[in-house]
Amino acid sequence: MTDARPLGDDGDAFIAAARSDDTAQFASITERYRRELQVHCYRMLANYEDAQDMTQETFLRAWNKRESFKGRAALRTWLYRIATNACLDFLDKRNDRTPVPAELADAGSEVRYLQPYPDRMLPEDPQESVVARETIELAFIVAVQHLPPRQRAVFILRDVLGWPASKAADTLELTVASVTSALQRARVTMREQLPGRRLDWPSPATHELSKDERGVVKSYIDAHERNDLDGLTALLRDDLRFAMLPEPDTLTVTAKDAVDGWVSGGLFQHGRDDWRCIPTTVNRMPAAALYLRAPGDPEHRLFNIAVLHIVDGKIAELTGFDATDKPWLNLPATL
Numbered sequence: 001m002t003d004a005r006p007l008g009d010d011g012d013a014f015i016a017a018a019r020s021d022d023t024a025q026f027a028s029i030t031e032r033y034r035r036e037l038q039v040h041c042y043r044m045l046a047n048y049e050d051a052q053d054m055t056q057e058t059f060l061r062a063w064n065k066r067e068s069f070k071g072r073a074a075l076r077t078w079l080y081r082i083a084t085n086a087c088l089d090f091l092d093k094r095n096d097r098t099p100v101p102a103e104l105a106d107a108g109s110e111v112r113y114l115q116p117y118p119d120r121m122l123p124e125d126p127q128e129s130v131v132a133r134e135t136i137e138l139a140f141i142v143a144v145q146h147l148p149p150r151q152r153a154v155f156i157l158r159d160v161l162g163w164p165a166s167k168a169a170d171t172l173e174l175t176v177a178s179v180t181s182a183l184q185r186a187r188v189t190m191r192e193q194l195p196g197r198r199l200d201w202p203s204p205a206t207h208e209l210s211k212d213e214r215g216v217v218k219s220y221i222d223a224h225e226r227n228d229l230d231g232l233t234a235l236l237r238d239d240l241r242f243a244m245l246p247e248p249d250t251l252t253v254t255a256k257d258a259v260d261g262w263v264s265g266g267l268f269q270h271g272r273d274d275w276r277c278i279p280t281t282v283n284r285m286p287a288a289a290l291y292l293r294a295p296g297d298p299e300h301r302l303f304n305i306a307v308l309h310i311v312d313g314k315i316a317e318l319t320g321f322d323a324t325d326k327p328w329l330n331l332p333a334t335l
Contacts, residue, residue, distance in 0.1 A: 018066035
């Protein structure tokens with residue numbers, strides 16, 4: 001399979017814009033690729049805000065390198081190459097963020113800088129391989145973060161985007177043999193890092209939530225709003241995986257531990273918490289945005305977002321994120 005191709009409409013128009021320094025036309029052409037490039041950066045970085053920044057950096061680099069695009073490869077490929085290398089450069093500098101906190105290294109650790117990805121910012125084409133549900137879910141994103149940066153890039157280009165080895169090698173300035181070796185090592189790590197039962201989860205045939213998922217989300221919301229701790233507990237699998245990010249000490253692996261932590265943390269105390277919740281989705285997963293009203297406050301204020309992985313009518317994984325000061329989630333600040 002070769003990447004060479006005759007110039008398409010985008011390639012012709014891009015070269016014309018580059019030669020004439022037409023910034024408006026350049027922006028119009030590259031903007032068509034923003035969402036898929038941002039998803040690519042998110043898989044590399046696991047952080048929505050960083051992915052936004054690196055997508056913008058991609059367009060800046062593309063403008064600065066515009067004369068180097070000759071149309072021998074697809075414009076999309078050229079932009080992915082720039083985005084991949086922008087992310088690799090970013091990862092080289094992200095020394096203050098440890099993907100695997102030492103205190104969690106033996107506990108199926110989470111990624112402290114992980115952020116959810118709002119579904120409204122995914123590419124609109126439901127057939128796009130870049131947004132297949134099983135490759136945007138949180139468990140997959142977390143597993144990818146355990147790969148060294150270049151292995152991560154190889155795995156995403158080869159196994160997620162389906163690029164041939166030669167194309168990935170050219171993008172990363174590696175040999176085909178190096179890419180093949182890196183991919184083999186990455187696949188071993190991914191099998192080790194994905195939760196054991198994840199291999200048994202069926203890949204959803206559609207991006208839409210199932211009736212089962214919608215029902216569990218409704219029950220989860222009802223239990224919160226009624227302060228029904230027993231009802232909430234009944235929705236959890238015994239081997240629940242729970243984390244409240246970015247706190248590194250909240251990972252638990254049993255439903256009892258999670259519930260005990262909520263109670264000791266002051267939630268559901270004496271049935272007086274005043275919750276309101278709304279259903280939503282992130283990472284193609286069911287979620288609930290939780291709003292809490294403090295005594296004397298006339299409004300319910302956004303507290304966090306709970307992202308659920310539901311298996312056979314039970315919550316198998318619950319990942320909570322602080323949702324305040326994150327307008328990109330497109331959630332109302334108050335109810």
